[in-house]
Amino acid sequence: DARVTQTPRHKVTEMGQEVTMRCQPILGHNTVFWYRQTMMQGLELLAYFRNRAPLDDSGMPKDRFSAEMPDATLATLKIQPSEPRDSAVYFCASGLDQAFEQFFGPGTRLTVL
């Protein structure tokens, strides 16, 4: 059955290292969202793509975060260099423009030591 996949599911890294998280949206979906979930801030939208073009990345710290869609089947979120405050669960979601539902992946739990 169709679902959003994310890799890795868990990542532990040391401060200063580069982290790359990957997302495979549901085939045929043309919108992709990256969210970050923490206890303190809740669920925050980091970036939003439509037809692979970034539409809104205002929620993303630009100095260290970058989000791309190399092709329609892959979205990436990179953090370089990573910091302990980046520790969170990062969710990818995909959907169809003009539809009512975003389909969430299982998330990547990132721990930066």
Add this chain to the structure above:
Amino acid sequence: GEDVEQSLFLSVREGDSSVINCTYTDSSSTYLYWYKQEPGAGLQLLTYIFSNMDMKQDQRLTVLLNKKDKHLSLRIADTQTGDSAIYFCAESTDQTGANNLFFGTGTRLTVIP
């Protein structure tokens, strides 16, 4: 900007009804959503309501919208232990669908057997 608020915790006994409340500030909201997050998983859409509706019922779920007071509620009838999860209210002002969702902090529902 948009602000969506929820109480953080709710406990109910199995078989009772649960009512989860949400308030939002943006009067131009077009769609309002309830998402469910089970432990270790991503968010899953439960139901949504268009802003020109007052009520929507789907099996054990009843959504009530008071647009004047900007208040949304989710009632779960005959609450089961499997309903234990975090419930997120979300709103969108996008006329075309589920883009640019703004999520509340989530309400953790605990069902006591």
